[in-house]
Amino acid sequence: MKTKLTICLWILSVLLFACKEKPVIDDPILDEKISLTPISLELKVGEMGMIDAGSARNVVWSSSDDSVASVYAGVVEAHAIGRAIITAKSGEQSATCVVYVKSIVGTTLRITPLRVSLEVGETYQMKSYNTYAMPETWISSNTDAVTVSDQGLVTAVAPGVSVITVKTEAEEVTAIVSVNHHWGDYHLVWSDEFDGTELDRNTWNIEQGGGGWGNNELQYYTDRSENLRVENGYLVIEARKETYQNREYTSARLQSRGKKEFLYGKVEARIKFPGGGGTWPAFWMMGNKGGWPSCGEIDIQEHVGNMTKRASFALHSPKRHGGSCWSKTTWFDYDLAEDFHIYGVEWCKEEENGKDVIRFMVDNVIYAECWGQAIDGNDAWPWTKPHYIIFNCAIGGNMGGRVDDSIFEQQRLMLVDWVRVYQREEAL
Numbered sequence: 452m453k454t455k456l457t458i459c460l461w462i463l464s465v466l467l468f469a470c471k472e473k474p475v476i477d478d479p480i481l482d483e484k485i486s487l488t489p490i491s492l493e494l495k496v497g498e499m500g501m502i503d504a505g506s507a508r509n510v511v512w513s514s515s516d517d518s519v520a521s522v523y524a525g526v527v528e529a530h531a532i533g534r535a536i537i538t539a540k541s542g543e544q545s546a547t548c549v550v551y552v553k554s555i556v557g558t559t560l561r562i563t564p565l566r567v568s569l570e571v572g573e574t575y576q577m578k579s580y581n582t583y584a585m586p587e588t589w590i591s592s593n594t595d596a597v598t599v600s601d602q603g604l605v606t607a608v609a610p611g612v613s614v615i616t617v618k619t620e621a622e623e624v625t626a627i628v629s630v631n632h633h634w635g636d637y638h639l640v641w642s643d644e645f646d647g648t649e650l651d652r653n654t655w656n657i658e659q660g661g662g663g664w665g666n667n668e669l670q671y672y673t674d675r676s677e678n679l680r681v682e683n684g685y686l687v688i689e690a691r692k693e694t695y696q697n698r699e700y701t702s703a704r705l706q707s708r709g710k711k712e713f714l715y716g717k718v719e720a721r722i723k724f725p726g727g728g729g730t731w732p733a734f735w736m737m738g739n740k741g742g743w744p745s746c747g748e749i750d751i752q753e754h755v756g757n758m759t760k761r762a763s764f765a766l767h768s769p770k771r772h773g774g775s776c777w778s779k780t781t782w783f784d785y786d787l788a789e790d791f792h793i794y795g796v797e798w799c800k801e802e803e804n805g806k807d808v809i810r811f812m813v814d815n816v817i818y819a820e821c822w823g824q825a826i827d828g829n830d831a832w833p834w835t836k837p838h839y840i841i842f843n844c845a846i847g848g849n850m851g852g853r854v855d856d857s858i859f860e861q862q863r864l865m866l867v868d869w870v871r872v873y874q875r876e877e878a879l
Contacts, residue, residue, distance in 0.1 A: 485510070485544045491620055492537075492550045494520070494529035501526055502548050507541040514538075520550045532559070534583055534621075551583070551621035559583060559621045567628045568804050569597075569607035577603035577615060577626060585619040592616070592826070597628045610877065612805035614826055627826070629805025637717055637873035644869045645686045650679070654711050658704045658843075661696055668731070668848035671698035679703035686867035688844045690730060692859040700854075704843035712739050712837035716874035718751065719795035719812075720842075725863040726788030729854025730756030731845040732865040734794055736838040744772035747833035749809065752794040757852045759788045764811035764819045769830040779811070779819035791868060798834065801825070809834065842867060 485507040492500050502525045504510045512522045519533035527537060529552040537548045553559045561580040569575060577599070579587060591599045596611030605615060607630040615626045643654055650657075657679065661671040670690065673679070678701050680687050690702040724732050733753045738746030748767035755761065765778040797810040797817075810820040823832035844865045847854045 485541045485546045487539055487546045487548045490548055492548055494552050496529055499528050504539050509541055511540045519552055553622055560619055560624050562617050562624045562626045565626045569630050571607050571630055573607045575605050577605055579617050588618050590616040596630050612826055632801055633878040634875045635878040637875045640872050640874045642871040645681050646684055650681050654707055655705045661698045666848040668845040670700040670702040670846040671696045672704045673701055688865040690844045690846055690863040692856055700846040702844045706839055706841040708839040712839045713872050714837045715798050715800045716872055717797045718872050719793055720870040721791050721793050721868035723791045723866040724754040724788045725865050726759050727756045727858030727863055729847050729851050730863055731848055731851030733843055735841050738836045738838050740836045745769050751796045759786045762813050766821055768833050777821055781818040
């Protein structure tokens with residue numbers, strides 16, 4: 452009887468505990484605000500991206516269009532070109548991120564035309580093709596030359612070049628608008644006729660040293676009169692076979708850095724090259740900003756004594772330099788080393804459609820030219836800064852080649868009669 456009473460009391464206590472009302476515990480997740488980073492995401496087809504929901508817990512993710520972009524635990528995978536809205540939900544709170552999926556530039560946004568040439572005062576209506584009809588922003592990189600309205604109407608203000616950019620949240624594309632220059636005639640701005648008996652040290656710096664000069668050259672450059680002098684109306688650079696500073700040859704090199712530097716114009720020199728196997732005389736220019744090749748190099752003429760009927764022109768830039776530089780050669784039916792010739796370069800700013808051009812000449816005849824856009828950036832076209840002039844005569848090296856020592860039985864002289872620089876002003 453006692454046992455039955457005990458069991459009944461135990462059952463009654465269980466029932467009373469089960470019937471007791473449990474307290475309600477608030478779930479903080481239900482009231483926690485959720486925010487996403489980023490709120491818009493741009494991906495290319497096949498790419499993956501991450502959306503961060505911050506401190507929110509128990510997040511449920513979904514995409515408005517899984518065929519464009521799917522999502523799992525905040526990781527978005529782009530499948531096809533288009534637009535999808537990624538929603539993250541935590542309790543009763545939610546937040547969204549817009550995902551734009553594109554392929555190459557121009558998939559969701561295009562601009563036309565890609566290049567426009569105008570006269571000062573003219574206007575032109577650029578057109579955009581905007582797949583998603585998203586808000587657009589129009590920008591001109593050079594408002595001194597070209598302005599652009601919010602609707603893409605460009606106005607030519609002054610001669611020059613501008614990059615016109617139209618962009619949306621999905622992507623941006625660009626076009627080039629140039630305002631034409633009208634140049635006047637060339638006029639002489641500086642020259643050295645090498646009259647007298649001394650080198651003008653207000654114009655020229657003499658470089659000295661051996662070590663190959665980056666081209667495995669064999670000579671040692673000195674400042675001695677045996678190698679460098681002004682006489683009989685000529686700048687004389689003499690290459691000699693002699694032991695000097697552990698080198699077997701001597702020569703000279705001079706340049707005008709910090710003294711005479713020029714940006715654009717026509718640069719010419721009347722030169723007689725020495726000829727002979729292994730000689731490598733040159734008339735060239737280097738930029739005054741940065742190291743090589745970012746400074747830019749213009750080889751107006753490099754004469755190889757092993758190939759005396761060949762004229763060689765070259766441009767060195769960060770994008771193309773050394774063995775891969777832009778270069779052209781011209782063969783003549785006579786030996787260039789037998790007489791004086793005028794070697795020159797014409798370096799023109801925004802000559803046509805906003806593009807610069809560098810032309811190479813022998814005796815005032817153009818034999819090669821290279822066009823480029825200054826706004827392409829320094830890697831492709833660094834010739835937008837002042838350059839200084841260099842004369843030198845190397846022996847051997849990468850381009851000079853095999854040296855025939857018998858040539859030094861006679862003097863090996865590089866003679867410069869004069870060097871002149873011409874420039875032109877904007878025509879009114």
